[in-house]
Amino acid sequence: MPGEIEKFLYHEAHLLDAQRLEEWLELFTEDATYWVPLEQGQSDPLETSSIIHDDRTLLELRVKQARHPRAHARRPMARTVHQVGNVRLLEESEGELRVASTLVLVEFRAERQRVWGGLVEHRLRSAGATYRIAHKRIDLVSSEGELDGIAILF
Amino acid sequence: MGAFDRERLAMLVQPDRVHRSVYADPAIFELEMARIFGRAWLVLGHASQVREAGDYFTTRMGREPVIVVRHEDGSVRVLVNRCAHRGSTVCAEGRGNIERFVCPYHGWSYDRGGQLRAMPFESGYDAGKPRDLGLRPVPRVAVYRGFIFASLAGSGPSLEDFLGPARASFDDLVDRAPEGELEVAGGVFKHVYNGNWKLTLENHLDGAHPAWVHASSVAVARGAPDPGPPGAEHYFDIAVRQMRQNGAPDAVWEAIGVWTTPFGHGYLGDYHNDDRLVAGLGNPVFAEYHRALAAKLGEAEAKRILGVTLWNTIIYPNCSFMSQFRQLRIVHPLAVDRSVVYTYSFRMKQAPPQMFRDTVAFANVVNGTASWVLTDDLEVYERVQRGFSSGAVEWLNIGRGHGRDVDEANGTRRGGSGTSEVYIRAQMRAWLDYMTAGA
Numbered sequence: 405m406p407g408e409i410e411k412f413l414y415h416e417a418h419l420l421d422a423q424r425l426e427e428w429l430e431l432f433t434e435d436a437t438y439w440v441p442l443e444q445g446q447s448d449p450l451e452t453s454s455i456i457h458d459d460r461t462l463l464e465l466r467v468k469q470a471r472h473p474r475a476h477a478r479r480p481m482a483r484t485v486h487q488v489g490n491v492r493l494l495e496e497s498e499g500e501l502r503v504a505s506t507l508v509l510v511e512f513r514a515e516r517q518r519v520w521g522g523l524v525e526h527r528l529r530s531a532g533a534t535y536r537i538a539h540k541r542i543d544l545v546s547s548e549g550e551l552d553g554i555a556i557l558f
Numbered sequence: 559m560g561a562f563d564r565e566r567l568a569m570l571v572q573p574d575r576v577h578r579s580v581y582a583d584p585a586i587f588e589l590e591m592a593r594i595f596g597r598a599w600l601v602l603g604h605a606s607q608v609r610e611a612g613d614y615f616t617t618r619m620g621r622e623p624v625i626v627v628r629h630e631d632g633s634v635r636v637l638v639n640r641c642a643h644r645g646s647t648v649c650a651e652g653r654g655n656i657e658r659f660v661c662p663y664h665g666w667s668y669d670r671g672g673q674l675r676a677m678p679f680e681s682g683y684d685a686g687k688p689r690d691l692g693l694r695p696v697p698r699v700a701v702y703r704g705f706i707f708a709s710l711a712g713s714g715p716s717l718e719d720f721l722g723p724a725r726a727s728f729d730d731l732v733d734r735a736p737e738g739e740l741e742v743a744g745g746v747f748k749h750v751y752n753g754n755w756k757l758t759l760e761n762h763l764d765g766a767h768p769a770w771v772h773a774s775s776v777a778v779a780r781g782a783p784d785p786g787p788p789g790a791e792h793y794f795d796i797a798v799r800q801m802r803q804n805g806a807p808d809a810v811w812e813a814i815g816v817w818t819t820p821f822g823h824g825y826l827g828d829y830h831n832d833d834r835l836v837a838g839l840g841n842p843v844f845a846e847y848h849r850a851l852a853a854k855l856g857e858a859e860a861k862r863i864l865g866v867t868l869w870n871t872i873i874y875p876n877c878s879f880m881s882q883f884r885q886l887r888i889v890h891p892l893a894v895d896r897s898v899v900y901t902y903s904f905r906m907k908q909a910p911p912q913m914f915r916d917t918v919a920f921a922n923v924v925n926g927t928a929s930w931v932l933t934d935d936l937e938v939y940e941r942v943q944r945g946f947s948s949g950a951v952e953w954l955n956i957g958r959g960h961g962r963d964v965d966e967a968n969g970t971r972r973g974g975s976g977t978s979e980v981y982i983r984a985q986m987r988a989w990l991d992y993m994t995a996g997a
Contacts, residue, residue, distance in 0.1 A: 440928065442745045450915045453745040453903065455928045461794045465778045465801075469930055472774035477937035514940075550748040550898045553936040554928035 409503055410491050412528070412535050417486035420557055425467040428557070432537045433529060438463050439541045440558060443548060455547060455554065466557065477555040482513035484556055494525075500538060501528045507542065511556055521545040522558055562589055564994045571986045574957030580989070581754040581954075582946040587894035594875050594992040595620025597711040598821075599720045601877035601888055602626050604904070605704045606741035607653065608634060612670060615653035617900075618890045619710055624696060625649050625659070626706060629670045636699050636708040637672040642691035659693065668693045703732045704740060715821075723968045724823040727871035731881040733863045735906035736850050740884070744903040744918045749927045751899075753939035754946075755875075755891035758899055759985060761935060762870045762878045762887075763824050765811035766958070766977040768804035771938050775930040776805035788840035796916055797923040801930060814869075814976030820969045822874030822988025824981035827867050843912040850908060872981065874988050883920040895943050901925040956982045 406414065419428040432438070440455040449457040458466065470478045487508040495502040502525065509520040527539040542558040562585070570577040570586075579586055600619050603626055607615050614627035616639060623639040625648075639647045641661040648659040648668060658675060660667040666677045672693035680688070698709040700717040705728060707717055718725070732738050751757075761767065769776070779801030786792050815828035852860035870880050879886035884904035891897050903921045905914045924931055946954075959978025963971050973980035 442747065446745075450918060451744065453747060453918050453921045453926065455747075455926060457922060459793050461783060461792070462797055465775075465782055465797075465930065468778040468781065469774045472777055474770075475774035475934070476771065476941075477933040478774070548748075550750045551927045552750050552752075553933040555933045555937075 409493065409501065409528070409535075410488075413488050413491060413503070413505055413526070416537070417488050420486050421484050423481055425470055425557070429464060429467050431535075432460060432463065432540075434460055436460050436463070436537055437539050439539070441541070441543055441547060444543070455544070470555075477553055480513070482511045482556050484512075485510045486558075488524075499529055501535070502526070503528060507558060509556075509558060513555075518552070520558070524558075562586065562993075567990060567993050571990045573983065574960040575953045575955055576986060578946045578948070578952060578954060581756060581943070582894060584894045587754075587891070589993060590989075591620045591891065593995070594989065595622075595710070595891065597709065597714060597992055597995070598875055599698075599700070599707045599709045599714075599717055600875070601873055601886075602636065602706045602708055603888075604740065604742050604886075604902070605634070605701060605706060608706075610655065612655040612657060613653075614649070614656055614670075616649055616651050617888075619696065619708060620891060622710065623647055624708075625693075626708075627656070627670050634699055634701060634706055635671055636696035636706075637668075638694040638696065640693070641666055642674065642688075642693065643677075648693065671695070703728050703738070720821055721873070722821065722823070723817075723819045723970050724825065724871060724873060726866075727825050727868050727879070727881065730863075730866045730868045731879065731884065731904075733866075734851075734881055734884075735904075736847075736854050736908035739907040740904045741907060742902050743905040743914065744921065747901040747921070747925050747927055749899050749901070749925075749932065749936065750892075750896065751936040751939045752896055753943035754894060755889050755897040756985070756989075757939040757942060758887070758889050758897065759872050759874065759878065760982050761939070762872055763816055763826055763981040764977075764979075765814055765816070765826070767938075768806075768811075769808070771934050772801070772804040772931055774934065775801045778930070780805065789842055791841070793919070796919040797930075800920060800923050804931065811977050812975045816973040816976055816978055816981055817966070818971045818973075818981050818984030820988075822985045823872055824874075824984055825871040826869040826976070829867065829869060829976075843910050843916075847906075847909045847913055850910070872985075874985055875992075883917050883924075885917075885921060885925060887925065956986065 416431055438456060438458045439449055442453050442455055446452055469475050470481055488505050490506040492504045493501060494504050505524045507522040507524050511518045522542045522544045525541045526537055528535040529538050570580050602617055603615060608626060608628040611628050611630040614625050616625050625637045625639045627635050629635050639649050641648050643666050644663050646661055646663045648661045658667040658669060667675050669675050672695050674689055674692045677688060696708045696710055697712040700707050702717055702721060732740060779798045782798045785795035785799055814826055816826050818824040848860060872878050876889050886902045888900045889897060903917050923929055926932060956979045959974045959980055962974030963980045965971050971980060
């Protein structure tokens with residue numbers, strides 16, 4: 405059986421696949437950051453552009469946009485499968501866990517299926533019997549490539 | 559190709575309507591690659607990308623793979639990235655510094671001017687025979703205020719004549735940098751869409767689309783927390799401000815100035831002044847930047863520079879840029895119904911560092927591949943392209959403001975109002991000129 409960390413990551417992935425975006429957003433702490441770097445090995449989100457670099461306020465705007473009736477690129481929302489694997493605990497300190505995992509994501513919308521691969525890092529804080537996400541970083545293997553518009557969450 | 563003579567092409571582009579085949583016919587696309595992208599001056603990049611001898615980057619001119627390289631004589635050379643022997647690209651995609659371009663197939667090597675310098679098994683050729691082979695240099699290369707242009711045609715208008723009054727937009731972009739020092743920095747977004755290349759150029763001066771295409775991002779930004787007061791800004795302020803701005807009242811869009819120039823260029827103005835962005839809000843970083851500019855040039859000149867209200871500018875047929883947040887986009891056609899746009903940010907080297915962080919935040923919200931804003935533009939381009947597949951409806955309309963355009967000095971023409979489609983009509987006139995020249 406998976407451990408507590410795996411269970412939490414699977415739950416997060418399930419909320420995205422079930423399009424329960426508001427519940428997914430609640431997994432993040434108020435000071436959380438959500439980061440999809442543009443460049444390989446990118447160290448700084450302020451001096452170099454990012455595919456996504458959101459504080460909690462901006463992340464909430466993504467969830468709200470997905471629900472707007474005239475969100476042309478998001479209605480209907482893409483159907484997805486987020487496959488989480490290779491979960492590894494990297495570090496445990498000061499109430500935070502640093503966890504690495506891999507993501508294989510299949511997306512389908514408008515007669516087009518796309519596959520994404522990403523190396524993921526979470527910083528998790530204990531919250532009672534579960535965790536909350538203080539930081540999530542997704543390094544897409546294709547981040548520097550020529551990409552069609554992205555209207556999903558990783 | 560003989561089917562597309564002057565008369566037939568002229569039938570497709572009329573004063574207030576365009577035939578769908580201009581966007582959807584692969585044969586017309588092939589002709590565009592030869593006659594527009596094979597003739598016009600194209601923006602390739604910026605001198606800061608090739609500072610030192612041997613610095614290079616690869617790009618495309620239309621579909622032509624090219625290398626832009628700094629020669630040891632200081633000039634910028636543009637070479638077709640194709641080995642004279644068997645046709646392989648000699649240089650992998652990307653950028654770097656190089657002494658010789660060595661073909662991966664049989665090891666032919668070329669210098670920075672494209673001249674063949676060495677080859678294995680040379681004895682297989684008559685003495686001296688292959689030495690006249692080389693990487694084909696692109697015949698015309700010119701630089702305007704640091705921006706590198708090239709043309710695949712051996713003759714045509716000079717770069718200065720080609721840019722004409724649109725030079726003012728490049729001047730604005732460069733003048734704003736203390737000492738004129740700009741550099742490409744902060745990463746390159748490359749976004750693709752299943753639509754014709756012209757759709758991007760027709761969108762960037764279109765004040766009638768934001769309220770509709772961007773309705774969802776306008777709505778969520780209006781519901782977001784308000785930007786912070788001077789000195790207490792939030793990270794999210796730039797994104798929220800920009801998204802809200804797309805929801806400006808119709809009267810604002812109507813009041814914007816929209817001009818066109820010969821060769822199909824166009825620009826917006828009289829709207830996007832710094833007071834609407836940061837300066838008027840008392841932003842201390844902008845005040846520091848203003849002081850830096852004034853220290854170099856004097857207060858009067860600094861005020862003049864910051865008082866220029868040019869906004870989005872299109873350089874037909876492959877470039878769009880704006881100076882306030884220093885963004886530049888280059889459009890590369892891939893097929894009649896597929897295009898890729900590369901977006902660049904510029905750092906003003908001697909401005910406060912926070913100004914570049916604002917540029918990066920702006921690029922993310924406006925040009926980012928997952929942006930709240932851009933993704934809806936891309937979706938609409940694709941829907942337009944699908945609409946073009948209809949044979950039942952032949953024409954699309956470019957008639958808003960037609961008959962109310964006003965001719966001004968130096969060949970410029972101003973739309974009767976800010977939402978006039980005068981810029982599309984100008985692009986289509988240029989399209990027809992390129993397509994029928996010599997036909």
